[in-house]
Amino acid sequence: MLCEKCKKNPATVHLKQAINGTVTEQHLCQACAEADGFLTDMTWNHGSFGSLFDDMFQDMFHFSAAPEALGTKEGTTRCPVCGMTLEQFKQGGKLGCAACYETFAPYLQPTLKSIHGSNEHKGKIPQKSGGQMMARREMETLKRKLALAIEKEEFEEAAKLRDRIRQLGKEE
Amino acid sequence: MAKWYENSAVNEGIVISSRVRLARNIKKFPFPVQMKQEEAEEVLKTVKDAVLNDRTPLANAFLFRRVDTLPMEEKRTMVESHIISPVLAQQQKPCAVLVKDDETVSIMINEEDHVRIQTIFPGENIDAAWDLADKLDNLLEETIEYAYHEQAGFLTACPTNMGTGLRASFMVHVPSLEKTGQMAHLSRTLSRFGITVRGIYGEGSDSLGGIYQISNQITLGQSEEEIIKNLKNAIHLVKEQEQKARKAIRQKDALAYEDQIYRALGVLAYARKISAAESAQCLSLLREGAQEGLFQWHYPKTMYQILMETQPCHMQQGGSKTAEQRDVARASLLRQIFQH
Numbered sequence: 001m002l003c004e005k006c007k008k009n010p011a012t013v014h015l016k017q018a019i020n021g022t023v024t025e026q027h028l029c030q031a032c033a034e035a036d037g038f039l040t041d042m043t044w045n046h047g048s049f050g051s052l053f054d055d056m057f058q059d060m061f062h063f064s065a066a067p068e069a070l071g072t073k074e075g076t077t078r079c080p081v082c083g084m085t086l087e088q089f090k091q092g093g094k095l096g097c098a099a100c101y102e103t104f105a106p107y108l109q110p111t112l113k114s115i116h117g118s119n120e121h122k123g124k125i126p127q128k129s130g131g132q133m134m135a136r137r138e139m140e141t142l143k144r145k146l147a148l149a150i151e152k153e154e155f156e157e158a159a160k161l162r163d164r165i166r167q168l169g170k171e172e
Numbered sequence: 173m174a175k176w177y178e179n180s181a182v183n184e185g186i187v188i189s190s191r192v193r194l195a196r197n198i199k200k201f202p203f204p205v206q207m208k209q210e211e212a213e214e215v216l217k218t219v220k221d222a223v224l225n226d227r228t229p230l231a232n233a234f235l236f237r238r239v240d241t242l243p244m245e246e247k248r249t250m251v252e253s254h255i256i257s258p259v260l261a262q263q264q265k266p267c268a269v270l271v272k273d274d275e276t277v278s279i280m281i282n283e284e285d286h287v288r289i290q291t292i293f294p295g296e297n298i299d300a301a302w303d304l305a306d307k308l309d310n311l312l313e314e315t316i317e318y319a320y321h322e323q324a325g326f327l328t329a330c331p332t333n334m335g336t337g338l339r340a341s342f343m344v345h346v347p348s349l350e351k352t353g354q355m356a357h358l359s360r361t362l363s364r365f366g367i368t369v370r371g372i373y374g375e376g377s378d379s380l381g382g383i384y385q386i387s388n389q390i391t392l393g394q395s396e397e398e399i400i401k402n403l404k405n406a407i408h409l410v411k412e413q414e415q416k417a418r419k420a421i422r423q424k425d426a427l428a429y430e431d432q433i434y435r436a437l438g439v440l441a442y443a444r445k446i447s448a449a450e451s452a453q454c455l456s457l458l459r460e461g462a463q464e465g466l467f468q469w470h471y472p473k474t475m476y477q478i479l480m481e482t483q484p485c486h487m488q489q490g491g492s493k494t495a496e497q498r499d500v501a502r503a504s505l506l507r508q509i510f511q512h
């Protein structure tokens with residue numbers, strides 16, 4: 001795939017942006033991405049935004065990655081969704097959007113630890129996104145069980161599991 | 173419709189009121205600081221519709237008020253009444269508030285977060301405040317998808333609010349802890365348990381008439397119930413300390429103690445001009461005196477209501493006044509109440 005902008009270099013940066021609920025995709029070469037101000041050595045080449053979000057949160061909440069390990073330099077980190085820079089965040093103390101949590105994770109991490117002393121939400125789960133989350137978790141478990149049942153040649157069990165998976169798929 | 177601050181429970185104990193605030197953001201919009209004008213308008217409409225289109229009696233009790241277009245004086249008056257926050261009063265982008273008729277609920281739109289649900293109950297009533305906020309949160313969630321992450325909880329503009337987005341607080345009247353200078357020490361102790369002590373108007377504000385707000389600092393890693401339980405433990409300690417300090421002061425010199433309270437009554441009933449600070453001081457003494465059984469509070473309003481209604485912006489209503497004119501108007505208002 002060629003870069004959408006210069007149409008010369010191969011596209012190495014695949015950017016999915018969700019703005020106001022509309023998802024747009026951009027495929028750019030490194031040079032064009034940098035020129036557009038999407039300058040981060042840390043975010044690109046990670047594939048889709050959704051999985052990146054989860055990965056980063058794992059770093060953020062399990063403290064497995066040191067800030068330096070991600071190779072971001074101050075001043076160059078910019079949220080790909082709302083455009084907020086690290087400098088702006090440091091000055092105002094307010095994040096610009098949900099994706100900022102992921103963009104600035106290396107910087108938030110030590111702060112959060114000192115503010116809350118904890119790293120995992122234990123409170124209310126919203127019914128809407130919470131329901132989807134619970135369904136997703138159940139689906140994953142069912143699929144694992146199904147694979148195991150087939151491996152063990154427990155076909156009666158496998159049939160039951162398949163029915164449940166189909167039903168769950170329909171509900172979504 | 174009687175307002176929450178007209179309830180006698182506001183006058184009776186060390187705890188004046190119990191408040192719960194929930195911070196929420198809508199998934200599909202950037203947070204207010206990065207919002208464009210049109211996006212801000214859309215957020216207003218989304219939240220307004222979510223509440224007003226709901227056909228329940230609860231939703232019907234709400235009034236929608238656009239805030240950014242109001243004159244500053246009016247906004248400040250709403251801040252003094254705790255209907256909106258100073259942050260909303262300063263917001264330049266489209267913003268609004270949904271207020272319930274008895275003022276127990278206000279839902280601020282486009283403050284620091286898209287949605288700030290706030291419930292206030294008279295006296296020590298934090299469970300009821302949480303219960304109502306929780307219900308309203310569910311109501312909004314029927315039509316709005318929140319910014320939420322499995323591990324991080326509700327995503328807020330300021331990371332200090334993330335997780336539950338819950339700020340539970342008690343407004344307390346602790347004149348003796350203030351007088352004896354114990355408040356600073358107590359607030360250091362409480363901070364070790366994740367509890368913050370602030371002035372009457374929140375972050376950075378001074379105390380007024382011995383009134384403070386005591387709230388949770390931690391929002392992540394604890395459930396809403398745990399947060400509230402922890403705060404209740406803190407308030408128990410505060411009440412105990414205030415009672416001890418009060419007793420000690422009174423025992424040390426009972427005559428001086430009573431004298432200053434009755435002098436305060438004299439000032440409120442007869443002064444010809446009085447500043448907001450002095451009247452707050454006198455009102456504080458009177459509230460304490462009534463609690464200590466020196467006299468019956470037979471006045472038509474609670475101390476907290478009078479305190480609120482004699483704040484500078486409330487006094488300013490009905491035409492602009494100089495500082496002295498305000499002090500004269502304040503004294504006249506107080507005489508009407510206390511010459512009974």
Ligand SMILES: [Zn+2]
Binds near residue numbers: 004005031033
């Ligand atoms: Zn290119």
Ligand SMILES: [Zn+2]
Binds near residue numbers: 084101
């Ligand atoms: Zn952002």
